Amino acid sequence: MSSVGRSPRAALVTVGDELLLGQTVDTNAAWLGRELGTLGIPVVRRHTVGDISSEIQAAVADALTVADLVVVTGGLGPTPDDLTRDAVAELFGLPLLDDAEVLESLRARVRERGAAELPEPNRRVAQVPAGALKLTNPFGTAPGLAMERDGALVVLLPGVPRELKGIYAGDLRRLALERFSGRLSPVHVRVVRTTGIPESVLAQRVAERLPEGTGPVRLAFLPDLRGVDLRFQATDMTAADAEGLFDALVGTLEDVLAPWRFDAPSGDLAEAVSLALRSRGMRLAVAESCTGGLITKRLTDLPGASDILAGGVVAYANKVKMGVLGVGEEELGRHGAVSKAVAAAMAREVARVLGADAGIGVTGVAGPEGGTPEKPVGTVWYAVAADGRVETRCERFPGDREAVRERAAQAALFLLLRALEARGEGGAGVRG
């Protein structure tokens, strides 16, 4: 598709039976989507086809109807199911020619490995459609191939992620910048993370606050068990203009978002909590019952966790709650294990026993068994102890065991984050 002047668009064709059958998750497509979007060539359509010549050809032909850049990944290797090179050359009516340079590098590789002769199937890797530009592959023998067709640039890349990324980072990115010079309009994105508010409630409040919509900015709600991300997206403008629009929209939504919002470079609330603990020089201890180690697991996913985490106790049995944490038998007996008193005692005692500055306690009914009329599945008490104060909350989280556990862990981390923020930055409290 030729349309000089307007912003270029990309289409991807990813090739491989293993993708269709689900034996491989198509991470290449996501990676290229991010890279090309950032460059200003958003991907507008994606095809995945099997190792069948006619399917590859149909997908490339369709991609050419919508895109200025068509990237085909996979099927450039030496085995009989690698058909991309032949299929595209045939579609475009281009003869395949042996490339002396690639052939020589293949031979050198074979010699290096101590073999005498180039295996016949490998010769195919050295074939190049007439007139195609070779793109250097820093990590393999099959070069990328670039061709002009119907006013668009068509690029073939190997499916091995490292090789694909290596070719993109070098020759392909440079080629695309040159080819679409003056027409690039990068996609600007801002993501606001929230937790604790259902998608539908958030969407309604946002709609009420923005009755005129979001103008040239597209707004998407991306929910998962841990929360809802708001993604603001704009294109065909400068970065400064986009940032200005994002600021205005987020400003208008300020009081809708504020109670639920957090910031973390990775989008992970555990990272936000880690940063808040680190900047205050504080160490945390965690006592988990129904979440079973999920909170400490998330915190220790991050490098350097030992600076901010003293440790944790997974107290499944009441005996552990009493024996290790010193939660009183009276608290357990009178209120039951899932109670405000026990959550508070867990948070306080785990911090004391492990010598930490702050404590989290979580106790609840994750299900599927264990619910009662008074405390149905999903009922969770959680508590945060810091600076001699203990805050507690009770919620009934919807969903199955996994959902209840994920939501409870997230809610407890969020309660801690808010407690830390309220405290302000600065030195550690008195260690217990």
Added chain:
Amino acid sequence: MSSVGRSPRAALVTVGDELLLGQTVDTNAAWLGRELGTLGIPVVRRHTVGDISSEIQAAVADALTVADLVVVTGGLGPTPDDLTRDAVAELFGLPLLDDAEVLESLRARVRERGAAELPEPNRRVAQVPAGALKLTNPFGTAPGLAMERDGALVVLLPGVPRELKGIYAGDLRRLALERFSGRLSPVHVRVVRTTGIPESVLAQRVAERLPEGTGPVRLAFLPDLRGVDLRFQATDMTAADAEGLFDALVGTLEDVLAPWRFDAPSGDLAEAVSLALRSRGMRLAVAESCTGGLITKRLTDLPGASDILAGGVVAYANKVKMGVLGVGEEELGRHGAVSKAVAAAMAREVARVLGADAGIGVTGVAGPEGGTPEKPVGTVWYAVAADGRVETRCERFPGDREAVRERAAQAALFLLLRALEARGEGGAGVRG
């Protein structure tokens, strides 16, 4: 595409800007590819399009030219960027009707959360194209929708993976089995799980043992951080014939596989360990340093974990190792925290302190920081204590922080499983 008699084919249309822009990796497509292939409806084409009505319509129309089953995922939620329902209804010329049943379940959900009224955007979730069949969503409010079109079955599913999987496992699988009854040539599959042996070593030993190959059976090696699955796959034959071939192959490989093999319905070693503990009436306690709660998290992912898990201690700080677990200062001082003596003491002491029948202890350097020439990143000591005996192992696991943690957790669980198997079934040991 109608073609009564021959094996049915599927096409997928996955919808979402976040997929094209690469902010979300399309794991749904891979999952559906596997499930439908196993059922005998291989996916032959896949489209990914953005949140644009005309794009969704073009992709569905194209899918109908090649497939007997078209599955569209994503865009069924309540927010304005959820366009799939409207786009498909318009393409098929079907009016959208309010569904009283869905509306009522939405209202019930809202009441449960204590809100008075159904937010307006949520009403869209209750709209159903005239004549469409609703598919029960066990984990959410938006039902799946199934329609007949041009002799094919067209199904719309929510993009939230859990909801999609829940609908598939229930109504959709049943519907597809009925609809394509008599035309399905299922793919027969047997999976053998291994852990602790690298893919390349395993593949070489298998090749040596099977110099003639695997005949009509396809054998794939599927590695991840936790181990390597061998997938034997056969089609165009009866289940009994396939099982016979699988038995013969697995029998030939018996002594190659035996040291590394485990069985678990879900493929999760934590489940195998849970079952082994349960059948012996034993309870476990876990002391984790570098794995940071990962082992208890995996064990408590499974319902009923309280029967087999007393609890755990995440001992990040040495003070915790000493204070809670009573690991001796001498052991820590003389051998360092990452040592055989400390791993053994952690396993023994956590079982004693938490009153369990068996204990696991793991201590290591997960990285990226903390490595030394003697104990480089990846060095992990792990131990299992049961029946008054302690077994220890040291390994240097390759990979980054996540890889080291996953591999260490898996190795410790596998050591425990082997210890339990050696012990035989039967009553609990003396609790410590």
